[in-house]
Amino acid sequence: MNAVEYVGRTVGFSLAEVGAVFLLLGSAVKTIPKAIRQKKLVAEQMLRIGIGSLPLVLVTSIFTGGVAAVQAAYQFQDYVPMRYLGTVIGKSVVIELGPVLTALVVGGRVGASIAAELGTMKVTEQIDALETLAIDPIRYLVAPRLLAGLVMLPIITIFADFIAIIGGFVVALIGLDVSTHVYFTGLKLFLHPSDVLSGLVKAFFFGVIIAMMGCYHGLRTQGGAEGVGIATTKAVVSSCLLILITDYILASLLFSTVFSG
Amino acid sequence: MIEVIDLKKSFAGTEVLKGVNLNVRKGETVVVIGRSGCGKSVLLKHLIGLMKPDSGKILIDGVDVTTLKSEEMYEFRKRFGMLFQGAALFDSLTVWENVGLALLEHTDLSEEEIRKKVCQKLEQVGLDRLDDMKPSDLSGGMKKRVGLARAIAMDPPVILYDEPTTGLDPIMADVINELIRRLQKQLEITSVAVTHDMKSAYKIGDRLAMLYGGKIVFEGTPEEVMASQDEVVRQFVEGRAEGPIPVYQE
Ligand SMILES: Nc1ncnc2c1ncn2[C@@H]1O[C@H](COP(=O)(O)OP(=O)(O)OP(=O)(O)O)[C@@H](O)[C@H]1O
Ligand SMILES: [Mg+2]
Numbered sequence: 001m002n003a004v005e006y007v008g009r010t011v012g013f014s015l016a017e018v019g020a021v022f023l024l025l026g027s028a029v030k031t032i033p034k035a036i037r038q039k040k041l042v043a044e045q046m047l048r049i050g051i052g053s054l055p056l057v058l059v060t061s062i063f064t065g066g067v068a069a070v071q072a073a074y075q076f077q078d079y080v081p082m083r084y085l086g087t088v089i090g091k092s093v094v095i096e097l098g099p100v101l102t103a104l105v106v107g108g109r110v111g112a113s114i115a116a117e118l119g120t121m122k123v124t125e126q127i128d129a130l131e132t133l134a135i136d137p138i139r140y141l142v143a144p145r146l147l148a149g150l151v152m153l154p155i156i157t158i159f160a161d162f163i164a165i166i167g168g169f170v171v172a173l174i175g176l177d178v179s180t181h182v183y184f185t186g187l188k189l190f191l192h193p194s195d196v197l198s199g200l201v202k203a204f205f206f207g208v209i210i211a212m213m214g215c216y217h218g219l220r221t222q223g224g225a226e227g228v229g230i231a232t233t234k235a236v237v238s239s240c241l242l243i244l245i246t247d248y249i250l251a252s253l254l255f256s257t258v259f260s261g
Numbered sequence: 262m263i264e265v266i267d268l269k270k271s272f273a274g275t276e277v278l279k280g281v282n283l284n285v286r287k288g289e290t291v292v293v294i295g296r297s298g299c300g301k302s303v304l305l306k307h308l309i310g311l312m313k314p315d316s317g318k319i320l321i322d323g324v325d326v327t328t329l330k331s332e333e334m335y336e337f338r339k340r341f342g343m344l345f346q347g348a349a350l351f352d353s354l355t356v357w358e359n360v361g362l363a364l365l366e367h368t369d370l371s372e373e374e375i376r377k378k379v380c381q382k383l384e385q386v387g388l389d390r391l392d393d394m395k396p397s398d399l400s401g402g403m404k405k406r407v408g409l410a411r412a413i414a415m416d417p418p419v420i421l422y423d424e425p426t427t428g429l430d431p432i433m434a435d436v437i438n439e440l441i442r443r444l445q446k447q448l449e450i451t452s453v454a455v456t457h458d459m460k461s462a463y464k465i466g467d468r469l470a471m472l473y474g475g476k477i478v479f480e481g482t483p484e485e486v487m488a489s490q491d492e493v494v495r496q497f498v499e500g501r502a503e504g505p506i507p508v509y510q511e
Contacts, residue, residue, distance in 0.1 A: 117353075125349035128311050133363040133411075134338040136331075140366075 021216050025208070028142045028215075035143030045148035048113075053106045053156055060105050061160040064097050065089065065167025073176050082178050086186030089168040091195060098161040099199045100247050103153060103206035107239040111214040114145055115235035118218025119228040127219065142215045146208065153207030154200040161199065198254045205250060206243050213239035262287040262451050263308065263419070268317035270303060277303055279475030280317070288449040290441070292466035294457060294497065296506065299472050301455040302346055305421050308453060309341050310334050321419075339367060342412035346423040346455075348404040350396035350411070356383070357392035360410045367415065382410040387436050401428045409437065413444065420444070422454040426461045438464045459498055463487075471497065473506070 035042065072088045118141060121127050130137050165187065172178040217235040221227045263285040270278040277300040285291045295301050306312045307319060310326050319326050321337070329337060350359050360379045364370055370378070376392075383389055386406040396404055405428055412420055425441060426434040438461050444450045445465075456462050462469055463483040471479040471486075471494055479486070479494045486498060496504030 121351075124352075125345050125347060126351055128306070129343075129345060129349040129351070129411075131311060132309055132338060132341060132343040133366070133415075134335045135362070135366055136335060 021212060024138070024142065024216055024219075025146075025212055027138050028146050028212075031136065031139035031143045032147065034139055035147060038140075038144060041140070041144040042147050045144045046152055049106065049110050049145075049148045050152040050156060053109060054159065056105055056109060057102055057156055057160050058163055060101055061098070061163035062167040062170075064101055064160075065093060065164035065169070066171040068092055068097060068164070069168040069171040069176065073172075082176065083182050083186050084189075085172055085176070085178055086168075086183040087189050087191070089172075090165060090187040090191045093164040093168070094161050094191065094195050094199045096199075096247075096251075098164055099157045099202040099206060100243065102157050102160040103203065103210065103243045104240055106153065106156065107206070107210045107213075107243060108236050110149075111210050111235045111239045112232045114211065114214025115218040115221075115232045116228055118215060119221035119231040122219060122221045123224055123227060137219070142211075142219075145215055146211045149207035149211030150204055151207070153210070154203040157200060157203035161196070198250075201254065202247060202250050205246055209242045209246060210239050213242065262322060263453065264318075264320040265304075265308070266318040266320065268304070268307060268319065269315045270300075270307065270312065271315055276475060278307075278314070281472070281475070281477055283470055283477055283480075285451060285453055287451055288445070289467040290445050290452045290454060290465055292454045292456060292462040292469045293472055294459070294462055294469055295472035296497070297457065300475060301472055302423055304472065305343070305423050305453065305455055308421055309338060309343055339415065340418050342415065342417040342420040344405075344409050344412045344420070344422045344425055346427075348396075348408035350404055350407055352396045355393050355395055356399070356407055359396065359407060360414050362411070363415045379410070379414065382414050383407070385413070385440055386410045387433060402430065402433060405429060406433075406437070409440075416448070418450060420450055420452045422452060422456075424456050424458070425454060426456065426458050434458070434461060441465045459500075473497075
């Protein structure tokens with residue numbers, strides 16, 4: 001067994017499955033024009049992914065911002081003036097920490113719940129029942145979740161960025177003796193719109209990954225309760241891993257195009 | 262109308278259907294009987310394209326459904342209703358949404374019209390005033406009947422029933438038998454029902470077909486079944502432990 005295969009197997013993912021995921025994604029994208037008209041279904045999923053995740057994202061983001069501040073201050077030592085604290089926190093939150101940590105947290109929560117829901121529907125023949133009613137499960141179940149994922153993740157990420165910057169500010173103000181003016185001047189100093197945009201582009205892709213991993217593993221659930229458990233685990237593990245891998249790929253691409261140009 | 266030709270299906274090396282041949286004419290009800298685990302549900306799922314056979318054909322009005330593309334398959338399924346053995350209700354939807362889902366998706370009826378129609382279907386299966394309940398709040402028999410109401414909601418010309426009366430009390434079982442009979446007589450619905458409840462089989466079936474060892478081993482009217490001297494049929498119909506059918510399979 002070679003290394004790639006080993007990693008693949010522990011993650012529960014083979015090359016053939018990658019093909020199957022893209023097939024599912026393709027069919028889901030094809031039904032999006034119809035799915036957009038199912039306003040109720042899409043809205044339901046948006047609420048569930050978006051509003052439902054806010055408390056968790058709020059807490060995660062506050063602490064992320066706080067840690068970023070403490071960490072940056074430690075690394076600055078006496079070499080870098082504190083007026084760059086806001087700059088460093090802003091950049092790292094908006095480009096990297098905000099989108100990635102939000103996606104990981106939401107992926108754990110939402111990916112698991114999508115996989116468990118669709119998995120249960122699969123093993124209790126509810127998916128078959130949809131088929132017999134001539135309702136395409138991909139249009140009815142997958143497309144609304146995909147839409148909700150790719151719309152809501154960037155929105156939650158904006159929220160997370162904002163909260164993390166506030167979190168960093170609170171720590172800077174109270175713990176590091178950096179004044180409000182200094183922090184926010186530093187923040188504005190080098191923060192470009194393209195930084196924010198690149199974070200949101202990442203969030204968009206992370207949203208697709210979370211929705212697709214939940215749906216894919218949910219729909220292929222086999223057996224009973226045990227199968228649902230396995231599908232849930234696979235959905236979470238594979239989405240977390242794909243988020244990190246995609247983050248690297250997108251970062252390389254974005255840095256070489258958006259930022260250099 | 263429905264023609265099953267030499268249908269074969271295996272799961273993980275075990276051949277469940279070993280060449281099933283079955284004909285169902287327009288407007289008639291054929292009841293497939295057979296022991297638990299002999300492949301009755303599997304046969305039914307092939308008829309509506311939920312499973313693909315390893316070999317063989319299923320012709321519905323002359324069209325081979327095993328080769329349909331997915332859009333064609335959805336079009337074709339609009340003419341079918343199916344009652345699942347375990348009801349398979351959508352547990353995130355209320356009872357009325359379950360029954361009305363196909364109407365909501367495939368027709369332009371207003372919500373009010375759909376509600377009315379759903380009410381009427383629920384009454385037909387002996388249920389009312391549980392529109393806003395969730396399936397998890399229902400008893401097994403009630404679920405079965407909601408499943409039946411859902412199957413007939415679109416007034417499909419073909420209905421497949423997977424054990425319509427199991428889990429029902431004897432009186433309700435008779436109500437459902439009557440309903441199936443009435444649908445067939447009044448609306449000329451073609452149906453295939455699967456059951457091992459012989460009383461129900463005699464009552465609703467124009468013809469009975471016995472599935473045994475992966476094949477249809479006997480076909481005939483209820484009278485012919487009752488008069489049959491075939492040992493396999495006799496043992497099943499009379500429900501005896503002794504006979505040519507082994508009690509423990511494989
Ligand atoms: N999806 C599946 N995967 C693997 N094996 C299956 C599957 N569906 C059915 N089988 C097998 O096929 C055989 C027939 O199953 P089926 O559900 O058709 O039985 P049945 O005749 O409907 O029994 P019952 O009267 O108890 O409902 C069983 O041995 C079952 O294990
Ligand atoms: Mg069965």
